[in-house]
Amino acid sequence: MKLKTVLLTAALSAGLVAGAVQAQERVFFGIATGGTGGTYYPLGGMLAQVISNNADIEGKKLSATAETGNASVANASLLGRESIESAFVAADILDAAYNGRNQFEGKAMKNLRALGALYPETVQLIAQEGITSFNDLEGKSISSGSPGSGQWQLLGDLLAAHGMSRDSVTEDYSSFSQSAEKIKDGNLDASLITAGSPTSSLVELTNSHTVNVIPLSGAAIKELQKTQPYYASTILPAGTYKGIDKDVETIAVRAIWATHSGLSDEIAYAVTKALYENTETLGKVHVKGKEITLERALESVSIPLHPGAERYYREKGIID
Structure with missing residues (x-):
């Protein structure tokens, strides 16, 4: 009986050692x-x-x-x-x-x-129906993500390129999903979202709420691209999101x-x-x-x- 116990203990020990070796692999x-x-x-x-x-x-x-x-x-x-x-x-x-x-x-x-x-990550400026251009954001609330983030930096660059400052808007620091919910509930005017499109949070938003995708093009963007060459002009194709039936000119970064x-x-x-x-x-x-x-x-x-x-x-x- 003792021999069986010793053999069983040895077998269990060998199994534990083998398991540890496998874990190390x-x-x-x-x-x-x-x-x-x-x-x-x-x-x-x-x-x-x-x-x-x-x-x-x-x-x-x-x-x-x-x-x-x-x-x-x-x-x-x-x-x-x-x-x-x-x-x-x-x-x-x-x-x-x-x-x-x-x-x-x-x-x-x-x-x-x-x-x-x-x-390429597409810069998508999503806004409530009454907002149709970047300049319409003056006096409005917009989410740009956490202070110091890439989104936050981009918003500052875009505001400066359009002759505005951070004081021109009310900043919100919500995540993509949170800002989409706030837009849907009417608690946020716009959100800047840089991500591969289609972006899941925006798919969910546009399936139940009508929004505009604001174009980012023209002279102001060309000036921005001189100092931020990583931003390339691109097109957000029509049909990317429900209700977006025309191509939208914007920018992207890889x-x-x-x-x-x-x-x-x-x-x-x-x-x-x-x-x-x-x-x-x-x-x-x-x-x-x-x-x-x-x-x-x-x-x-x-x-x-x-x-x-x-x-x-x-x-x-x-x-x-």
């Missing part, structure tokens, strides 16, 4: 995205799944998770502190963080590295998948490969996933590439 990899009402979050979730299903390093499986975040400025700061392995960051914010400009004045994050470009210099070359190579060799899967989750291509992987990338990602691009002939 998984390498965890985080992706900071954005709020649930934007595009970062659903694409980040599918990217995490793609990595988990396709990436491994030296026989160890990569286990990726997408985490909700406060978008570009907060995500860049997370990377600067090396508090997460990767994050989605708008190209202009990533450049400012690396070089210590604008919100990052005196706080340059030289450890930031790029993995690759994703898709989203970048970024990391930090502390990430190993092996992991950076594996996740970059997993992304660009499984773009069709991402396209099934969101229409913007179809715009992620290897050919445009370095578009709007102005900071150094991570050596692991660079190795992948060299193998594919994207860089010499």
Whole structure:
């Protein structure tokens, strides 16, 4: 009887040890995205799944998770502190963080590295029916996201370009989903939302409430683009949202998948490969996933590439 007990104990111990070894064979990899009402979050979730299903390093499986975040400025700061392995960051914010400009004045994050470009994020200025132009916003309430965020910075730039200031409007700091709800309830006049279109929170809003998408074009925008070259002119196509039956001229900035210099070359190579060799899967989750291509992987990338990602691009002939 004692022998059986000893053998059982030994077997259980061996099982626990084997389980611990198996647990050590998984390498965890985080992706900071954005709020649930934007595009970062659903694409980040599918990217995490793609990595988990396709990436491994030296026989160890990569286990990726997408985490909700406060978008570009907060995500860049997370990377600067090396508090997460990767994050989605708008190209202009990533450049400012690396070089210590604008919100990052005196706080340059030289450890930031790029993995690759994703898709263009469309600047969508959504407003109540009576507002048809940017100048109509004077004296109105508008949400621009958290103070210091990329959205907040953009609103200031747009106001200045149109000869206005922050004192010209009443600012609200709600998230995409919160601002959509406030517009629907009549508690907010407008919201500035930069995200891949269609944006889920706006789909829900326009399905039950009539809004205008305000054009961002003309002389004021051309002046803005001289100081903010990352903002490219684009079109929000008719039919993107219910009730939007005409093309709307606006601007867009590309989203970048970024990391930090502390990430190993092996992991950076594996996740970059997993992304660009499984773009069709991402396209099934969101229409913007179809715009992620290897050919445009370095578009709007102005900071150094991570050596692991660079190795992948060299193998594919994207860089010499």
